[in-house]
């Protein structure tokens with residue numbers, strides 16, 4: 001089974017970048033990354049996560065986890081930031097262009113910008129620790145700018161998180177020749193049964209009469225809603241009032 005190392009940036013003592021509304025980068029990348037992990041598992045891709053909660057994990061340990069597990073690919077999830085708060089868009093990094101790391105980064109970048117509608121800042125090279133010390137093709141995705149209030153809103157919106165997660169997971173799955181189908185929308189709530197009106201006096205009498213007839217064996221097969229004939233009625237009356245035996 002193909003195996004992916006999923007690395008959710010920062011966590012614990014290191015919250016990463018903070019949005020103008022105090023959103024922590026460590027929280028949103030954990031949320032998006034774990035949703036992506038679910039999508040990957042749904043198509044039989046094994047996922048190895050470097051953290052699954054708000055704990056502190058060193059960069060060295062993140063690489064060691066993926067290397068020890070023998071992951072085929074490695075993806076690190078981040079939110080971007082700049083000092084002006086105006087920068088926007090998505091970008092994805094690889095250590096060096098020209099290899100499978102670039103292919104992975106390009107697939108993630110294309111799927112992500114198409115699905116999320118963020119500006120495409122392209123695939124770039126960077127000598128990031130987790131790209132350098134992982135032994136498998138690796139990419140680091142800066143999903144959007146958490147420092148930009150518009151993109152902070154994207155990163156914290158659960159629907160957008162899902163869109164980003166599915167797009168990134170598809171970029172990864174594509175490397176293994178796998179396609180993640182569209183999620184099945186939840187079934188609509190069933191219409192509530194209309195409240196039954198109170199039975200009328202006649203309906204109550206009818207119900208009691210049917211019970212009485214059943215008990216005395218005058219009429220059989222009450223589920224049959226066909227009208228009865230005069231002949232049939234005569235038999236019923238004869239059963240009730242006619243000579244016994």
Ligand SMILES: [Zn+2]
Pocket residue numbers: 009010016017025078079
């Ligand atoms: Zn980061």
